[in-house]
Amino acid sequence: MTTATAPLARAMRRAAADLLDTLDPDQRRAVLGPFATAEWHTWTYLPGERPGLLLGRLTPAQRDRAQDLLETAFSPRGRSDLAMVLRTEEIRRELSPADASPAPHLDPVYWLRVLGRPDGAEPWAWRISGHHLVAQATVVGDAVVTAPQFVGAQPAEITRGPHRGFQSLPREQDLARQLVLVLEEDQRRVALTPGPAPDDVLTRQDPAVVGFPERGLPRSRMDRRQGALLEALVRQYLERSPAAVADAAWADAADAGWDEVRFTWAGGLERGEGHYYAVSGPTFVLEYDNTQESGNHVHCVWRDRRHDLGGDLLAQHYAVGHRPPPG
Incomplete structure (x- = not known):
């Protein structure tokens, strides 16, 4: 991963430095913090305050620089999803005028945080979340790690107003539904919870993926068509990230073996029925939930069992004589 992601690491350093250079002293104090393990491992996708600076308090030029940094974590297709x-x-x-607020680029209630020094030799990190x-x-x-990566949509499909029919993240639902519907009866008994x-x-927002249930239909029991759909679904998640990150995650999954990568589904099989699925293997967990608001509110996440939030890369870094951060 290190060699392949080196250009991406440099691009992130440049984007973070360009953004930080535009901030006034008060903004910098809000955005910057030490690379403290305790804070870095606290993340959420729910509404509410976070450490850092509200993007709504940036000038348009500063928000452009924040957008530049944000886009370094996504591939071109991932930027489209974003x-x-x-x-x-x-x-x-x-559609809810009481909540209306202008957002020329990023939503004003997203938060920016940078931990550590992008221009230094020690690990550092950044997050934009809301x-x-x-x-x-x-x-x-x-080395660059972009997991956990979470995106969601409320509603997943607009059902009223001038934007009726607009959908976010449709392939995450469609590929998984195609897979579960082409399973044979005996396979479906294993896959369905x-x-x-x-x-x-x-x-949820667990700092590490531990104890995730190893259940569902393994790839070893799928035929070629079913396996191709499973792999397309995995790529749909991984390939939101830049190619170097996605390719490394795919190679890790392949090296660990596809036979025990498992697919599980719970809930209704028809569109509009609340449902959930997961794809889990030795190196990753993908989850999708669409149960709220009559099956029109999507949460989906990619977790990396080894590298989430730096994971074993940080452990290796500190094992060779570097002092870990407090926390």
Whole structure:
């Protein structure tokens, strides 16, 4: 990962430095903090305050620089997904006038935080997060980790007003539904979890992916067509990130073996019915939940079992004589 992601690490350093250079002293104090493990491992996709600076308090020029930094964590296709998510938030406010507020680029209730020194040799990180978005990167030397990565949409499909029919993140739902519908009866008995779908992703905001249930239909029991749909679904999540990050995550999954990558589904099979699915393997967990608001409120997340928030890359860094941060 280190060699492949070195150009990305440099691009993130430049983007972070360009943004920080535009901030006044009060803004810099709000944005910057030490690379403290305790804070970095506290993340959320729910509404509410976060450490850092509200993007709504930036000037238009500063917000452009924040947008530049944000986009370093996404591939071109990921930026398209991001634009749909942000546009959904804008439409939601337009449909609820009491909540309306101008957002020429990023939603004003997103928060910016930079931990550590982008211009230094030690690990550092940045995060832009708010309702239904957690975009972040941990940079350890030339290695870059963008997981956990969370996107959501409320509503997933606009059902009224001039934007009726607009959808965010449709392929995440469509690919998984295609897969579950082409399973044979005996396969579906293994893949389907009895009872109602959970009301959210199971990993929530956990700082690490531990104890995730290893259940569902393994890839080893799928035919070629089913396996291709499973792999397309995994790529749909991983390839939101820049190519170097996505390729490294894909290679890790392949090296660990596809046979025990599992697919599980809970809830209804028809559009409009609340449902949940997960794809989990030795190196990753993908989760999708669409149960709220009559199956029209999406949460989806990519978790990296090894590298979430720096994970074992940080452990290796500190194991060779570097002092870990307090926390």
